[in-house]
Amino acid sequence: MNSVIASLLKAIRQLADPAVVRVAAKSIAITVLIFVLAGFVLYYALVLGLARVGLDGGGLAGATAAVLIALVAFWFLFRVVALGVLQFFADEIVAAVEARHYPDAAKRATPLPFRRDLANSLRGIGRALLFNLIALPIAILLVFTAIGPAIVFLLVNAVLLGRELTDMAWLRHCGDPPGPTPVSGIQRFALGGAIAAMMLVPFAGLLAPIIGAAAGTHVTLGAMGRRAPEDPAHA
Known part of the structure; x- marks a missing residue:
């Protein structure tokens, strides 16, 4: 802990760090642009839909519905989209952390080829969507408790984020196919929980994936450093 x-x-x-600032600017801009x-697409789709059922003056209704749906979607999908976008720039953050704090590990690291990077990103997005959808009915059942849904999604995303954020660094060192991560389940859950909680805070949530990727690198490289010298990852 x-x-x-x-x-x-x-x-x-x-x-x-300039390298981190560049990645933060790119990932935040793309995430916001996606939403x-x-x-806009949702607004025009709703206006057209209302017009088809005879509500030609449905511009205001469409805009109102679009805003409400967008807010719910942003709250539900932000973690998925932000992490998916970050996956494409993760190597830059991990490399910046390694260069500053772990120069020896940086020399041994193998940047991921685009195909593998894309595959990892899509798998991560798929896992995030799947587990959040599985958690949704449970959250709905607990909606009367007010805090229940937030706790459900926090726990689910703590597990998901802990894995994704530490794998960003581990995949640069583990070879192909990847071996078991040196990071303990408790460490991954604690890191994922901290970042998932940070994502619930307005504005700070935009930086949370960046902080998580950098922190995940520290956790992973620290765990690798505690391994026995004969471990293949250190060969």
Whole structure:
């Protein structure tokens, strides 16, 4: 647990690193753009739908419905979209952390080819959508408790994010096919929970995936460093 806290603090301190700033700017801009474009498409689809059922003056109704649906979709899908976008730039963040804090590991790292990077990203998005959809009925049943749905999604995304954020660094060192990660389940859950909670905070949620990727690199490289010298990952 202490290693996760220390990793998060190191990640936050590195937010001013130019390489991290560039990735943050790109990933945040693309994430926001995806939701803005989706909102426009949703608005026009609703207006056309209302017109087809005879509500020709449905512009205001369409706009209102689009805003409400977009807000719900943003809350539900933000983690999935933000992490999916970040996957395409993850190597840059991991490389920046390795270069600054783990120069020896940086020399051994193997950047992922685009095809493998894309496959990992799509698998991650698929897992996130699947498990969030599975959790949705449970969250709906607990809606009367007010806090129940938030806890359900927090726990689900803690598991998902913990895996994705540590795998970003591990996949650069584990070879192909990947071996078992050196990061413990408790570490992954703690890191994922911290980032999932951060994603619930307005504005801070936009930086949470960046902080998570950097912190996941610290957690993973720290776990690798504690392995026995004869471990293949250190050969």
